[in-house]
Structures are given as C-alpha cells and as structure tokens.
Amino acid sequence: MKYVVQAELDPVTGMEVEAQPEKIEEFIAKWQALNPIGFYFNLTRRAVTIIVDVPNEDAMFEALHNSWVMTQDYPDVSPVASVDEFPEILKRIGVGG
Numbered sequence: 001m002k003y004v005v006q007a008e009l010d011p012v013t014g015m016e017v018e019a020q021p022e023k024i025e026e027f028i029a030k031w032q033a034l035n036p037i038g039f040y041f042n043l044t045r046r047a048v049t050i051i052v053d054v055p056n057e058d059a060m061f062e063a064l065h066n067s068w069v070m071t072q073d074y075p076d077v078s079p080v081a082s083v084d085e086f087p088e089i090l091k092r093i094g095v096g097g
Contacts, residue, residue: 002037002053002082003060007067007075009046017046017070027070030063051080 009017017023031039031050038051054060057077067075081089090096 001056002051002080003057004078004080005031005050005052005060005064005067005075006078007048007050007071007073008042009071010073011046013072014046023070027066030066034060034063 028039031052034052034054036050036052038049040049042048052060057064060077064075064077087096
C-alpha cells in the first residue's frame with residue numbers, strides 16, 4: 001500500500017530542530033530506510049512530504065515515532081492509490097463491474 005506522509009514544524013520547534021542537525025539527519029535516515037518513492041522538502045515552509053510503499057502502517061512505526069518526537073506533532077498519514085490501481089480497489093469493495 002502506498003502512503004503519503006506529511007509533517008510540518010511550527011516556527012518554534014523548527015528553530016529548535018535546526019539548532020540540532022543530527023535530529024534532521026536521524027529523521028532522514030529513518031525514512032530512507034523505507035526506500036521512499038518520493039521524499040520532498042518544502043522550500044517555503046518547514047514541511048516535508050514522503051511517499052512510501054509498505055505493507056501497512058506498522059512498517060512505518062519507527063519513522064513515524066521519530067517524526068512525532070522531532071516535530072512534536074503526529075504526521076498526516078494518508079493511504080493512496082494511483083489512477084491505475086483505483087479501479088481494482090473499487091471492484092474489491094463492490095463498486096463498478
């Protein structure tokens with residue numbers, strides 16, 4: 001299953017994190033361990049979007065926990081499907097033919 005994970009730091013937390021680059025390096029390493037499909041840092045806000053393909057949210061536990069501790073907020077996690085996958089998902093739930 002693919003998931004889009006979005007995390008954002010408020011200004012105060014952002015300043016604290018920026019003062020400790022090792023926290024940023026650890027954050028990146030935890031997510032890189034999941035071989036993300038995409039890993040994007042927002043250039044106008046202290047925010048990041050990560051796209052992973054993992055069996056379920058359990059596989060992301062360590063990275064999500066690290067993100068929660070660093071940002072002092074739980075990241076948004078959204079399961080997603082590509083336009084090619086979506087019709088098959090609809091069929092599985094009985095929609096369409």
